[in-house]
Amino acid sequence: MNSIVAVLKALSDPNRLRALYALRLGELCVCQLIALLELAPSTVSKHLTILRSARLIESRKEGRWIHYRLSKASPMSKVVALLFDELEQTTEMADDEKRLQQIYSEKVETLCRRLFCKPGRC
Amino acid sequence: MNSIVAVLKALSDPNRLRALYALRLGELCVCQLIALLELAPSTVSKHLTILRSARLIESRKEGRWIHYRLSKASPMSKVVALLFDELEQTTEMADDEKRLQQIYSEKVETLCRRLFCKPGRC
DNA sequence: TCTATATTTCGCCAATCATCGAAATATGAA
DNA sequence: TTCATATTTCGATGATTGGCGAAATATAGA
Numbered sequence: 001m002n003s004i005v006a007v008l009k010a011l012s013d014p015n016r017l018r019a020l021y022a023l024r025l026g027e028l029c030v031c032q033l034i035a036l037l038e039l040a041p042s043t044v045s046k047h048l049t050i051l052r053s054a055r056l057i058e059s060r061k062e063g064r065w066i067h068y069r070l071s072k073a074s075p076m077s078k079v080v081a082l083l084f085d086e087l088e089q090t091t092e093m094a095d096d097e098k099r100l101q102q103i104y105s106e107k108v109e110t111l112c113r114r115l116f117c118k119p120g121r122c
Numbered sequence: 123m124n125s126i127v128a129v130l131k132a133l134s135d136p137n138r139l140r141a142l143y144a145l146r147l148g149e150l151c152v153c154q155l156i157a158l159l160e161l162a163p164s165t166v167s168k169h170l171t172i173l174r175s176a177r178l179i180e181s182r183k184e185g186r187w188i189h190y191r192l193s194k195a196s197p198m199s200k201v202v203a204l205l206f207d208e209l210e211q212t213t214e215m216a217d218d219e220k221r222l223q224q225i226y227s228e229k230v231e232t233l234c235r236r237l238f239c240k241p242g243r244c
Numbered sequence: 245t246c247t248a249t250a251t252t253t254c255g256c257c258a259a260t261c262a263t264c265g266a267a268a269t270a271t272g273a274a
Numbered sequence: 275t276t277c278a279t280a281t282t283t284c285g286a287t288g289a290t291t292g293g294c295g296a297a298a299t300a301t302a303g304a
Binding site for chain 2: 009011083
Binding site for chain 1: 248249250251252253254
């Protein structure tokens with residue numbers, strides 16, 4: 001039962017749900033998820049670690065970036081699929097959808113660099 | 123999304139999962155759930171409150187006892203149904219199954235009274 | 245090599261949570 | 275009414291959680 005509870009705990013935070021739901025369309029690098037969630041990089045990293053240790057997502061390193069995607073064979077994948085159907089009907093996910101379009105439209109490199117701008121620089 | 127997260131949070135505790143899973147076979151009074159979970163009455167009561175405010179269970183008062191059952195039209199009922207399929211395969215739920223048989227075999231009244239025995243009495 | 249960038253790890257803090265025991269509430273039975 | 279019983283509420287406590295910033299790590303490019 002431990003692994004089931006780990007999955008449910010991983011799913012029971014709104015920001016983790018947002019990240020997971022965003023990944024259903026394809027992989028995203030951490031910077032893009034930071035831009036989506038508008039949280040500190042360390043916070044996003046922690047959320048991703050929790051999702052990954054529940055085996056809901058996987059990561060892939062490519063150059064400077066780490067791309068996350070939904071696990072191919074994730075535990076309780078049917079549960080997650082039904083959960084996505086529920087999330088689809090929320091205003092929060094509709095808002096994220098729009099924000100995601102913006103994120104997709106920008107080159108990853110420029111989006112990432114913008115995140116690290118100190119005031120007065122860049 | 124708030125209500126979805128409330129449901130997921132309610133589901134992400136092992137003792138609440140045990141209670142919910144036990145109720146799939148029919149209603150149980152609080153005493154029986156206390157006997158099943160082996161937690162303090164106040165703790166069980168709080169768990170039931172959490173499950174009820176997520177609308178996963180309902181209660182019904184009958185005399186001295188309060189009976190809990192799964193909500194007829196619970197939110198995310200398909201998710202819960204799939205979750206039950208997962209739980210069915212765990213050793214924890216198999217153990218609870220046996221314990222439940224014991225609980226069913228005993229008259230509610232004697233089972234409840236036994237819970238309040240102070241050492242030296244009864 | 246050195247530097248900028250991308251991500252994670254660490255340490256901290258405030259908020260929430262699971263648990264308990266004690267007290268309060270409600271109900272049936274004597 | 276009084277007493278025993280069934281359940282909830284309250285208050286306290288230790289553990290976990292979500293958040294941040296700073297420091298550490300890793301990598302690409304100059």
